[in-house]
Amino acid sequence: MQNVDKNQKKFFPYYFFEVAVVALLTVEAVLLLAVVFPPSIGREIDFLAQYSPRPEWYFLFLYQFTKYFPGKWTFIGAVLLPGLAYSVLLLAPFLDSGKETALRERRAAAVAGLGLLAAVVALTIASLL
Numbered sequence: 001m002q003n004v005d006k007n008q009k010k011f012f013p014y015y016f017f018e019v020a021v022v023a024l025l026t027v028e029a030v031l032l033l034a035v036v037f038p039p040s041i042g043r044e045i046d047f048l049a050q051y052s053p054r055p056e057w058y059f060l061f062l063y064q065f066t067k068y069f070p071g072k073w074t075f076i077g078a079v080l081l082p083g084l085a086y087s088v089l090l091l092a093p094f095l096d097s098g099k100e101t102a103l104r105e106r107r108a109a110a111v112a113g114l115g116l117l118a119a120v121v122a123l124t125i126a127s128l129l
Contacts (some may be wrong), residue, residue, distance in 0.1 A: 060128065061124045065081065065123065085116050085119070092112040
């Protein structure tokens with residue numbers, strides 16, 4: 001048998017009531033703040049301005065590729081070339097299978113990685129201009 005202290009409160013209904021009151025007061029405070037300080041609804045839109053859709057920043061280099069390969073060549077610029085570049089990057093450790101671990105001694109992997117990084121940065125900057 002358990003020793004139950006007579007001064008000890010049970011969870012239900014005593015502590016449960018305290019937790020429920022605190023939760024309700026918190027919800028009430030949040031609702032009151034939402035009514036007093038309503039959030040703005042996004043940015044204001046100029047409906048007379050020309051709409052120019054652009055992708056998010058992490059896809060801007062692919063967006064620039066679609067400018068270089070328009071029309072029927074879009075598949076090559078948007079899918080094939082980036083796919084080949086990332087495949088080379090993925091296979092770089094296997095293409096340069098030397099025993100060295102220093103990056104200076106693994107030139108093929110370093111050139112593949114840094115070349116792809118430079119191409120992505122250059123294409124992203126070109127798409128922003």
